[in-house]
Each structure stands twice: as C-alpha cells, then as structure tokens.
Amino acid sequence: MTAAPSFADVRAAADRIHAEAVRTPLLPVTLPSGGLAFVKCENLQRTGSFKFRGAFNRLSMIPPEARAAGVVACSSGNHAQGVAEAARILGMPATIVMPKDAPATKVRRTRGFGAEVVLYDRHTEDREAIANAIAARTGATFVHPFDDAGVIAGQGTIGLEIAEDCAQRGLKPDAVLVCTSGGGLVAGIATALAELSPETAVHTVEPAGFDDYARSLAAGERLRNASLGGSVCDALMSNVPGAISFSVGTRRLSPGVVVTDDEALAAVAFAARELKLVVEPGGAVALAALLSGKVETAGRIVVAVLSGGNVDDAMLARALALTAPDA
Structure with a gap:
C-alpha cells in the first residue's frame, strides 16, 4: 500500500x-x-x-487467504491497540512491537485485545526492523502505523x-x-x-x-x-x-x-x-x-x-x- x-x-x-x-x-x-x-x-x-479506523480498514483489505498468517505492527500504544482489536474482530492473530517505556495502560490493553506484545528499546533498537523480521518469519502482513x-x-x-x-x-x-x-x-x-x-x-x-x-x-x-x-x-x-x-x-x-x-x-x-x-x-x-x-x-x-x-x-x-x- x-x-x-x-x-x-x-x-x-x-x-x-x-x-x-x-x-x-x-x-x-x-x-x-x-x-x-x-x-x-x-x-x-x-x-x-483514532487508530482503530485505519487499522480496521487496512486489515479488512487483507485477502482472506492471507489472514491466517496474521498481522504484525509496531507502535507506542494507540496503533497497537487499534490493530489488536481489529485483528480480534476479523479472527486474525496479531503481534505488536512496543517500546519498553510505553505507558503501562497501553501495553496492558494491547494484550487485553488478544495480541502478543514484543518489547524493544526505542533508543537502541529499530522497531520496524524487528516487525519486518517477524513478518518475514511468520508470513504475517506488516501494517505500518502511518505510512x-x-x-x-x-x-x-x-x-x-x-x-x-x-x-x-x-x-x-x-x-x-x-x-x-x-x-x-x-x-x-x-x-x-x-x-x-x-x-x-x-x-x-x-x-x-x-x-x-x-x-x-x-x-x-x-x-x-x-x-x-x-x-x-x-x-x-x-x-x-x-x-x-x-x-x-x-x-x-x-x-x-x-x-x-x-x-x-x-x-x-x-x-x-x-x-x-x-x-x-x-x-x-x-x-x-x-x-x-x-x-x-x-x-x-x-x-x-x-x-x-x-x-x-x-x-x-x-x-x-x-x-x-x-x-
């Protein structure tokens, strides 16, 4: 996209x-x-x-045959929750790469929507590289938070x-x-x-x-x-x-x-x-x-x-x- x-x-x-x-x-x-x-x-x-809007629209566009592999995203919290909830509604597994210093409520809620959370250090690690590596390994669709x-x-x-x-x-x-x-x-x-x-x-x-x-x-x-x-x-x-x-x-x-x-x-x-x-x-x-x-x-x-x-x-x-x- x-x-x-x-x-x-x-x-x-x-x-x-x-x-x-x-x-x-x-x-x-x-x-x-x-x-x-x-x-x-x-x-x-x-x-x-607002992130739920973009997440649900984008996940809805994933072909049905590709949905079983799930989605992966990176986010400090709001895109994370939007993707997690959209994936739950559409019956897709979700993995979210989140910074270790993200607000605790955002991490907790993302997990609560059913996503797996992978934590990283925003000062020393590249979140998109981590997310893309997960996508390459699992076949999941990477959903960028804004681009x-x-x-x-x-x-x-x-x-x-x-x-x-x-x-x-x-x-x-x-x-x-x-x-x-x-x-x-x-x-x-x-x-x-x-x-x-x-x-x-x-x-x-x-x-x-x-x-x-x-x-x-x-x-x-x-x-x-x-x-x-x-x-x-x-x-x-x-x-x-x-x-x-x-x-x-x-x-x-x-x-x-x-x-x-x-x-x-x-x-x-x-x-x-x-x-x-x-x-x-x-x-x-x-x-x-x-x-x-x-x-x-x-x-x-x-x-x-x-x-x-x-x-x-x-x-x-x-x-x-x-x-x-x-x-």
Whole structure:
C-alpha cells in the first residue's frame, strides 16, 4: 500500500468501517479567550483513539487467504491497540512491537485485545526492523502505523465526518488542527477535506522537540528529530514524516504548529475539568494550540481533533496538579 490514497479510497474506507468504528461527536467548546471552537472526540473511538479506523480498514483489505498468517505492527500504544482489536474482530492473530517505556495502560490493553506484545528499546533498537523480521518469519502482513495508504484512508474518514457535521450546522471550518506524528491522520483528513471543503486550512500540531513535520513542511523535504524520546506526548514521537503522508502534506497542508509539554498537559486538564473528557497529552496537542492562542480563532470556525484518550492515571494526575486552580 505505497501510493497516496484518493478521496474515493477514503469513501471506500468509510463503507468498510462503519459497522465497527464509532462516529465520534463534534462538540462545541467555549475557549477561555471567548472564542468558539469545536473538538472532534476521537478519544471516544473504539480502543480509545483514532487508530482503530485505519487499522480496521487496512486489515479488512487483507485477502482472506492471507489472514491466517496474521498481522504484525509496531507502535507506542494507540496503533497497537487499534490493530489488536481489529485483528480480534476479523479472527486474525496479531503481534505488536512496543517500546519498553510505553505507558503501562497501553501495553496492558494491547494484550487485553488478544495480541502478543514484543518489547524493544526505542533508543537502541529499530522497531520496524524487528516487525519486518517477524513478518518475514511468520508470513504475517506488516501494517505500518502511518505510512500505508489503507491506514491513511481509514483515518481520512474523520475528515469526512468533520465536513458532514459542520455542514449540518450550516458551517464551513476555516481550519482543522490535527495531532501529528508520522502524519497518517493529518494526510487522511487533508485528503477528505480537499474534496469536501477545499478552503479549509489543515495544520499539523506537534510537541516541541518533535516537530519534524512542521520543519519538514517549511523546508520542503523530510527532516528528522534529534531525539527519539523525552516528551509526555508518547504517541507523537515518530522521528520523521512518513513518505506517503508527506507527499500528501506538501500539496495540502498549511504551516505546522508547535506546543510545549506544559501546554499539552494544560489541555489535558482543561478537557477533564471543562469538557468532562479524558484525553492523553499527545491527543490533546491540537486543543493545546487553541488554548495557548497559537491559532487565530476570532471570527473563525476552528476544529481541533482530540486524537486519543489512553492516558495513565499518573499522567492525568500530573496534568491536573500542574494546573490546579490554586497552584
């Protein structure tokens, strides 16, 4: 699955996943600045993140005769859970390569969905090499977390829903903010919106120090991050944009936005206190861009995608303590 998906591919993905994926709500949010925005609540998606969409679409495309060999994937946790659950539904064995420092809740939930978990050291080992070796040995299909057209098309169904739900309100979004790591989500959303709402600007949002996508868009070439770890946004630490997603991004994305870890944690706390939503730091960076004033909202319709809610209790407590009203 190496070519960029088309809008027709996104529509086909919507047909494949509609019986299993949740159509998540688009909720209005009154910002502290007084502006009005919307959040697309993929933290309420099956397995707790948007990743289920792409995983189920891609696994559904595997020919029936190849399914018995199973699937293998590499992920810090959200793609892991999406693939594990999609494989369970489709009756396929799954092996997931996960970093040793992945949040415990993500490792536990991945195993709970029935997958075998293989742990690796993100600082000294290559997760894709490990996953590809497993695939070569077992005959399993390797499902990349973001650089796969079937995965990207599945994530693009979020863009379909944003456009449709805004249209039902008589609105056209001026901008959509998307939590970004390797870029599968933002590429899929941009592909859908290019057809349904071409005037909408689509922005990547990344944590500081892991802003390879923003820097790559500015430079016109794929650039790497210096570090492989160290942010609270564990879901957003891919060190280089995917080749397929970047081919979409260079044509369809507006300049990227960067937020700090503290801004991400503040967004986690805001979501919990004000929206009554549980969101992980990596899934909250788009909301953080709104709350920190890094995107203009006055007189505009802006949508932030809450991409995941798989947060450890300790991290949620840290966010709430950092932003306690009397702090």
